[in-house]
Amino acid sequence: MSDFHGVSVLVSGGTRGIGRAIVTAFAQGGARVTFTGRDARAAEETCAGSGAPDRCRFVAGDVSTAEAAEAAVAAAVEHGGGLDVLVNNAGITRDTLLLRMSQEDWDRVLAVNLTGAWQLTRAAARRLMKSRRGRIVNITSVVGLMGNAGQANYAASKAGLIGLTRSVARELAGRGVTANAVAPGFIQTDMTAGLPPGAADELQGRIPLGRLGTPEDVAAVVAFLAGETAGYITGQVIPVDGGMVM
Numbered sequence: 001m002s003d004f005h006g007v008s009v010l011v012s013g014g015t016r017g018i019g020r021a022i023v024t025a026f027a028q029g030g031a032r033v034t035f036t037g038r039d040a041r042a043a044e045e046t047c048a049g050s051g052a053p054d055r056c057r058f059v060a061g062d063v064s065t066a067e068a069a070e071a072a073v074a075a076a077v078e079h080g081g082g083l084d085v086l087v088n089n090a091g092i093t094r095d096t097l098l099l100r101m102s103q104e105d106w107d108r109v110l111a112v113n114l115t116g117a118w119q120l121t122r123a124a125a126r127r128l129m130k131s132r133r134g135r136i137v138n139i140t141s142v143v144g145l146m147g148n149a150g151q152a153n154y155a156a157s158k159a160g161l162i163g164l165t166r167s168v169a170r171e172l173a174g175r176g177v178t179a180n181a182v183a184p185g186f187i188q189t190d191m192t193a194g195l196p197p198g199a200a201d202e203l204q205g206r207i208p209l210g211r212l213g214t215p216e217d218v219a220a221v222v223a224f225l226a227g228e229t230a231g232y233i234t235g236q237v238i239p240v241d242g243g244m245v246m
């Protein structure tokens with residue numbers, strides 16, 4: 001694990017699941033971590049469980065708005081004395097088949113998963129360029145690579161996030177900022193807890209490593225990409241999926 005002492009990190013959607021594990025990984029590595037979300041009580045649990053509550057700060061807000069993005073970046077700069085690492089993790093699903101998908105289902109998923117990441121990236125870019133080691137890590141999904149029946153909105157948002165990652169990687173490379181994406185497979189969080197009975201077993205059978213992933217499996221790769229030793233990796237998508245996509 002890299003040493004993150006003196007490093008300022010901003011994570012969107014750190015109140016639960018994968019985001020909480022990412023906050024914890026950075027806080028335990030010594031970083032000053034600012035994270036967003038909407039559930040203040042869950043945010044307290046994230047800080048308390050991180051092992052370094054004094055280095056954690058929560059800023060409430062809906063990631064899809066420009067105001068919340070500006071406020072989150074300002075809070076991270078204040079808390080961390082600048083901004084070195086941005087992790088766009090906040091995401092939602094509104095799954096249904098194409099013919100049943102409402103405009104609202106489409107718009108909301110795109111607004112949170114894709115526009116939210118763009119808002120934060122835009123708000124953070126100048127600060128990241130000022131950093132000696134600017135890093136952006138976007139949490140996409142294997143579904144953004146493969147597609148998935150019943151997830152046209154979600155898969156489009158996650159595929160879009162890959163395009164955003166690669167464009168930003170090209171734009172900011174000259175300023176020493178890397179941008180990469182991590183594509184989790186099926187990870188045990190609230191997002192996958194609602195799978196119908198039997199579906200988890202069926203999924204497990206399609207995973208060569210034979211188990212669903214944990215939030216910590218994903219956080220470890222995020223920390224690697226944000227670390228000092230990953231400075232020559234940019235524009236890449238790293239699946240963390242037990243071998244599902246290969």
Ligand code: NDP
Binds near residue numbers: 112
């Ligand atoms: P969870 O549902 O457990 O957590 C989602 C997080 O996003 C919460 O912290 C939530 O905070 C935050 N969030 C949701 N909407 C908003 C919003 N409008 N504004 C601010 N924060 C918001 O999801 P996971 O931990 O499972 O997923 C994290 C990321 O990983 C997502 O981008 C997801 O698409 C991706 N992913 C997950 C996989 C899985 O199998 N679990 C697989 C592939 C990708 P709050 O509720 O406080 O607003």
